[in-house]
Amino acid sequence: MASATPVVVIGGGAAGFFAAITCAQLQQRRPVLILEKSRHILAKVRVSGGGRCNVTHACFDVDELVKNYPRGAHELIAPFHRFNPKHTIDWFKAQGVALKTEPDGRMFPVTDNSQTIVDCLTNAAPKYGVTIYPNLGITGITPPQTQNADWLLQTGNNQTIAAYCVLVASGSSTQMWQLLSGLGHTIETPVPSLFTFNIAHPLLHELAGITIPQVAVKVPQTKLQAAGNLLITHWGLSGPAVLRLSAWGARELHNLNYRFNVEINWINHLPAQSVAQLLAQYKSQYAARALQAHALFNLPLRLWKRLASQSGIPENLRWADVSKKQLQQLVSQLTQTVLPVSGKSTFKEEFVTCGGVRLSEVNFKTMESKLFPRLYFAGETLDIDAITGGFNFQAAWTCGRIAGNSMAQQATAGFEPENHF
Ligand SMILES: Cc1cc2nc3c(=O)[nH]c(=O)nc-3n(C[C@H](O)[C@H](O)[C@H](O)COP(=O)(O)OP(=O)(O)OC[C@H]3O[C@@H](n4cnc5c(N)ncnc54)[C@H](O)[C@@H]3O)c2cc1C
Known part of the structure; x- marks a missing residue:
């Protein structure tokens, strides 16, 4: 049978x-x-x-x-x-x-x-x-x-x-x-899909382990953008925002051979103009305080200090003494940090x-x-x-x-x- x-x-x-x-x-x-x-x-x-x-x-x-x-x-x-x-x-x-x-x-x-x-x-x-x-x-x-x-x-x-x-x-x-x-x-x-970004840039040095909530990331030469938590790793960036970008852009980023710039708004979608207004307010509100002493926008202090330094603001400079140009640079760092991605790593x-x-x-x-x-x-x-x-x-x-x-x-x-x- x-x-x-x-x-x-x-x-x-x-x-x-x-x-x-x-x-x-x-x-x-x-x-x-x-x-x-x-x-x-x-x-x-x-x-x-x-x-x-x-x-x-x-x-x-x-x-x-x-x-x-x-x-x-x-x-x-x-x-x-x-x-x-x-x-x-x-x-x-x-x-x-x-x-x-x-x-x-x-x-x-x-x-x-x-x-x-x-x-x-x-x-x-x-x-x-x-x-x-x-x-x-x-x-x-x-x-x-x-x-x-x-x-x-x-x-x-x-x-x-x-x-x-x-x-x-x-x-x-x-x-x-x-x-x-x-x-x-x-x-x-x-x-591949779901990967993290390799970035060797001084801005990220010794910041590994920091998670920043609700960050907006995009790849300027494409229409790719995503939002969510961002994790700074020893080799670059990871976290839900980056993984989302890697999934939606799997094919496009492959075609770019995983070499592209990523633009970061560290304070979610808050536009540069609004950030500039807020910083002008803080300048008068916290005039006597060193800008680097307290982080704003719920950012981790280590990242805030790094972004301020990248904007040319020395560690002990008081808000009152921050120049217009320095404030403009800080706005740009907070809302439009551009970092070069040089490859991908497996999540x-x-x-x-x-x-x-x-x-x-x-x-x-x-x-x-x-x-x-x-x-x-x-x-x-x-x-x-x-x-x-x-x-x-x-x-x-x-x-x-x-x-x-x-x-x-x-x-x-x-x-x-x-x-x-
Ligand atoms: C490290 C890791 C962690 C993950 N974690 C999660 C998670 O937590 N949640 C989630 O949703 N997804 C997760 N995923 C994704 C998820 O594992 C996959 O989407 C899922 O396993 C796909 O299932 P599948 O049965 O289609 O394929 P698979 O799980 O890959 O199974 C396919 C099987 O087919 C066998 N096979 C291949 N060729 C032949 C052949 N010629 N003859 C006979 N057998 C063959 C393979 O050996 C394999 O065992 C993870 C993936 C990885 C790599």
């Missing part, structure tokens, strides 16, 4: 596991297999969120949620109406995993340990009948030759596996993108790839390829990525869930007992 050809998930990451579990939960007619190239399944989940796994984000309005996706915002609207952070929270809760929300909206397991999420998924998979094969990479994909024929998958150890449905959830695998490109799918050129907490399978070639109602029947996509293999904060996993859960659902329907509908038993 031959068994039905299986549903095969390529890739044992977040998207692959979620899809496989969903598919196995909804139908038992066809086996569901996860084939994972490496020895370790769910490797990225394990290291994610600095070892805590930022599972999702407490954002429950779909219109707001999609604003966090530089690529995929439009395509994710309908999928998020079907499976969004609320459903993610409920799903993990049903598996016995409680999530908590941090003040900035990021959601983590209450254990603060990514192992909780790894354990949850690795326990759920066999419970619903998913079989996992680590160390089994796919090296070739042959589409069905006739309408109801199977997909044929070549493995690294020279096996051929027949599959009724195939889900490609191989993350940012160049090898898989090459295989898909060979089949006729278009791959948007992959480039260790979370990084993703911009690029992947072209979204117009995928049906987002099912996650099925528009080019081939019974070929599905989910996760980072698609040209979808988000800013940091749990949004990348949410896209993986959502697309995985929908793909799993569709494959379950397809697997049942296409089941022909007389052929398989």
Whole structure:
């Protein structure tokens, strides 16, 4: 008695596991297999969120949620109406995993340990009948030759596996993108997203560790701009404002070879004119006090002193003695500091790839390829990525869930007992 050809998930990451579990939960007619190239399944989940796994984000309005996706915002609207952070929270809760929300909206397991999420998924998979094969990479994909024929998958150890449905959830695998490109799918050129800026400039010397709240940053030669907290690091700038800029500008900044100027307004969007007026007021208000003695605009004192020095204002100069030119320079430093970026560094907490399978070639109602029947996509293999904060996993859960659902329907509908038993 031959068994039905299986549903095969390529890739044992977040998207692959979620899809496989969903598919196995909804139908038992066809086996569901996860084939994972490496020895370790769910490797990225394990290291994610600095070892805590930022599972999702407490954002429950779909219109707001999609604003966090530089690529995929439009395509994710309908999928998020079907499976969004609320459903993610409920799903993990049903598996016995409680999530908590941090003040900035990021959601983590209450254990603060990514192992909780790894354990949850690795326990759920066999419970619903998913079989996992680590160390089994796919090296070739042959589409069905006739309408109801199977997909044929070549493995690294020279096996051929027949599959009724195939889900490609191989993350940012160049090898898989090459295989898909060979089949006729278009791959948007992959480039890194979510990185920090390398800047070697005296202004930042010995200021590492300082966080400045609500800073506006832009790249003057482009239309790129972002706001949020800014972190000065040993090698340059990081923090939400910079990471946002890196995500929205992933492609443009790549094209600039990561060499460009960044312009910083340290006091959010307060325009130069308003700052000039405020400084004129302070000049009379604090006339007898040394300008560098007390920071204004809620700036950290060390940064305030540095900006004042860069404006030519000596340490003990009193407000009363600050010249018009010095004040003008301070206004300019506060609202328009220009620093040269000379490269990028990896943001260790979370990084993703911009690029992947072209979204117009995928049906987002099912996650099925528009080019081939019974070929599905989910996760980072698609040209979808988000800013940091749990949004990348949410896209993986959502697309995985929908793909799993569709494959379950397809697997049942296409089941022909007389052929398989
Ligand atoms: C350090 C780090 C921290 C992160 N932290 C967070 C976070 O806290 N929150 C968040 O939302 N996002 C985070 N991300 C992003 C998030 O991890 C990814 O968006 C997510 O893992 C994508 O899931 P995926 O299943 O699509 O791909 P992956 O997790 O990359 O899984 C793909 C799997 O496919 C396998 N594979 C590849 N090719 C083949 C093949 N030919 N045959 C078989 N298997 C194959 C790979 O080995 C891999 O296991 C982080 C990323 C990194 C790098």
